Amino acid sequence: MATITAAMVKDLRETTGVGMMDCKQALAENGGDMEAAIDWLRKKGLSKAAKKSGRIAAEGLIGALTHGTRGVVVEVNSETDFVARNEQFQGLVKMIAQVALKVGADVEKIKAAPVGDVTVERAIQDAIATIGENMTLRRAASLEVTSGVVASYVHNAVVEGAGKMGVIVALESAGKTDELATLGRQIAMHVAATNPQALDSAGLDPAAVTREKDVLSDKYRQQGKPENVIEKIVESGLKTYYKEVCLLEQAFIHDNAKSVAQAVKEAEGRIGAPVKITGFVRYALGEGIDRQESDFAAEVAAASGKK
The missing domain is CATH 1.20.5 (Single alpha-helices involved in coiled-coils or other helix-helix interfaces)
Structure with missing residues (x-):
């Protein structure tokens, strides 16, 4: 049986753009023969995904998911907004968020995590091959509290838990969970609207x-x-x-006569215990991605042979 080295896996990955585990399997199935492994990947439909891997994916969806004291937000990109309305892609985003809730926010760990008989990375590659667009798990973040809740808000949701912007907010408190969740959602909506840079001045x-x-x-x-x-x-x-x-010092969008800190203090009466916001994460779709600008008129002129 041929020995499959890390260098061989690396070479195949660089050649095809396919995930590391799939490259390792391809080489193992083909006795270490590089060309045969490439053909094997093509037959599996994975090389089709690799050909699309260089295309810019700046559309897609933000997925946000919470469960009690934990919450995650992930960004999964596609090339076009049309794919974001595809039910298979929406399901992929929600599945990735569920995995992130279990394994944490490390993107490589999420990709390597099993879902059924495949990994998340393989599930993404399969979706690329089926839908026909490049897709990437770009980033993920998580928050957790010892006692309290992590609340979420998704703006411009196309399906429950996934949309164009996602926010999670962590509230530490021993008070009433339902009241905490209500306050947390209000604060998450505030974060979506105002985009604070930090919790307070010390965090800037x-x-x-x-x-x-x-x-x-x-x-x-x-x-x-x-x-x-x-x-x-x-x-x-x-x-x-x-x-x-700074979040705590901003005027609260639900009552701009108060700061967020004052609104939280006032809510402690309903919640029945002190409340502390320990963190927040706000993801807006495609922020920071350099998008290719196209001149449609120039493209049409070029296609017709005009300048």
Whole structure:
């Protein structure tokens, strides 16, 4: 029996773009023969998926799923919005979220996790071969509390638990679970609407705070303000900045007369115990992906032989 080395698996993966476990199996089934392994993958329909792996997938769905004290959010991309309306793709996203709830948010662990007789990675490859578009599990995140709830909200949902934006929020509390869940969903909706950068000022990227300070300082320095006055103005300006970007300091969208922190404090009476927001995750579909822009008119002209 031929010895299948890691280098052989790596070479086949780089050649075909197919997952590592499938490459290993292909080589084992074909006695380590590279060409035969490639043909074997083609016969399985996996090389069809590999050919599509270079195409940009910036559409798709965000899946959010919670269970008691745990919650996950995942982004699964496709090439077109049309596929996001495909029931098979929707089921794939929900299945991936369910797996992530069990194994955690590490993308490679999710891909390697079994679902029935195959892995998640193989299930994605099979969906690519069937539907005919590139798909990728781009990212995943999870939150967990010792006591309390993790709540979720999906914006522009196309099916329960999956849409164009997903938010999970973790609330630590020993209070009433149903009341906590209601508050958590309201806060998740708030996060979807306002896109806070951090829970509080301590959680902000120091570089972002420094940049804000520099902008404010330069603004008033150009106006001829003395340095001691600028220092006080910047301090005041940062307080305003924190109210704009820190969740706890933002005006609550459900009652903008209160901050989120004040709304949480007020809700403690109904919940019957102190409440602490320990974290949140907000995924918007395709954020950060460089999309290829096409000039449709130019494409039509090129196809007709015109310039």
